[in-house]
Amino acid sequence: MTDDAPLILARLEAHVLRVPIVVPVRTSFGTMTSRPAVVVRVMDADGVTGWGEVWCNFPSCGAEHRARLVEGWAAEILTGRPFADPADAYRELTARARLLAIQAGEPGPFAQVVAGIDIALWDLTARRAGEPLWRMLGGASPRVPVYASGLNPDRPQDLAAERQAEGYRAFKLKVGFGRERDLENLRALRATLGEDAALMADANQAWEPQEAAEMAAAMAPFRPVWLEEPVAADRPLSDWVALARRCPTPLAAGENLRGEEAFRDAIGSGAFGVVQPDLCKWGGFTGCLPVARAVLAAGLTYCPHYLGGGIGLVASAHLLAAAGGPGLLEVDANPNPLRDALAAPVPAPRDGHLVLPDAPGLGVEPDLPALARLCGSDG
Known part of the structure; x- marks a missing residue:
């Protein structure tokens, strides 16, 4: 395959991984008692591979379903057929999924599968080019700022202090667990981390607009950088605009938006x-x-959302490095063996930043047999 040759896949496969965790990950709408990942591997006729990851956190059985969509639906469309580049394949999958997703009532899972495959195709393409993906996509620097995310409501200051000692300088608390508890946690974080630490709050769609406005005002003395998803993501944009006018803190959202039109609006x-x-x-x-x-271009801040395994984390870092800007990479503060194993070696932050390696593609080489053993199976 030459640089201008078409992209032709010989193989597309998905692997479901899941490991139990001691401390559940808690949000206002649900709890994760294990950490799942759906890993996508693509391979071209020359044996060059690419790796991607499909979002699968909820429901707990969702990983297996998404993996079957990869192998039972997408593989038939993509394998053996020439595409100009990953974007060409993305457009084909998106078009093929449109009516099927409506019929199945599953626009989310289909979009997630297409996204994970797209990541793998870009990884393969950058590997063939011998370049790190962030550079191939136009990035100027491999250095990206990070923040420690997913701080649970039970003594979040303890975990935050550990991450601060590791080099993190910004931290995001899960809120939506009751007014007094949320405010006390913010108070404890500010006291533990100091006045210079950046704090953010994520409500995971917990409140109605009135309560959201009241909580935003109550949290203001702790100077959160942003308030994330204080209300349901599918509320009309007019409700979000009205809430933004009442909130002293910038609003953040996007993880539950889907489609170019939704983001444009x-x-x-x-x-x-x-x-x-x-x-x-x-x-x-x-x-x-x-x-x-x-x-x-609109003068806003772009921050990639991410809470999953290691391939998606590294991909998010490459995307942020390619886009540039002042945004922060979200790194889950909670232990996650699949993040560490899939992204190995995970770059350690220094003074609030990590530096991506110069290896081709995403720079990850998952060991599937070792991962199967980690998950308690023989693969």
Whole structure:
């Protein structure tokens, strides 16, 4: 295959991984008692591989369903057929999924599968080019700022202090667990981390607009950088605009938006200071990089949303490096063996930043037999 040759896949496969965890990950709408991942591997006729990841956190049985969509639906469309590039394959899958997703009532799972495959195709393409993906996509620097995310409501200051000692300088608390508890947790974080630490709050759609406005005012003394998804993501944009006018803190959202039109409307609404597409839930690189650039062109902050395994984390870092801007990479503060194993070696932050390696593609080489053993199976 030459540089201008078509992209032809010989193989497309999905692997479901799941490991139990001691401390559940808690949000206002649900709890994760294990950490799942759906890993996508693509291979061309020359044996060059690419790796991707499909979002699968909820429901707990969702990983297996999404893996079957990869192998039972997408593989038939993609394997053996020439495509000009990953974006060409993305457009074909998206078009094929449109009516089927409506019929099945599952636009989310289909979008997630397309996103994970897109990540893998871009990884393969960059490996063939011998370049790190962030550079191939137009990035200027491999250095990206990070923040520690997913701080649970039970003594979050303890975990935050550990991550601060590791080099993190920004932290995001899960809220939506009751007014007093949320405020006390913010108070404890500020006291533990100091006045210079950046704090953010994520309500995971917990409140109605009135309560959201009241909580935003109550949290203001702790100077959160943003308030994430205080209300349901599918509320009319007019509700978000009205809430933004009442909130002293910039609003953030995007992980539950899907499609170019939805992001275009959100960017143009004036409701959001921070826009957070999740490349494993929708869009992959093909969809999310143009969104990130549109966010920055509008004078807003682009921050990739991510909470999953290691391939998606590294892909999010490459996307942020390619887009540029002042945004932060979301790194789950909670232990996750699949993040560590799939992204090995995970770059350690220094003074609030990590530096991506110069290896081709995403720079990850998952060991599937070892991962199967980690998950308690023989593969």
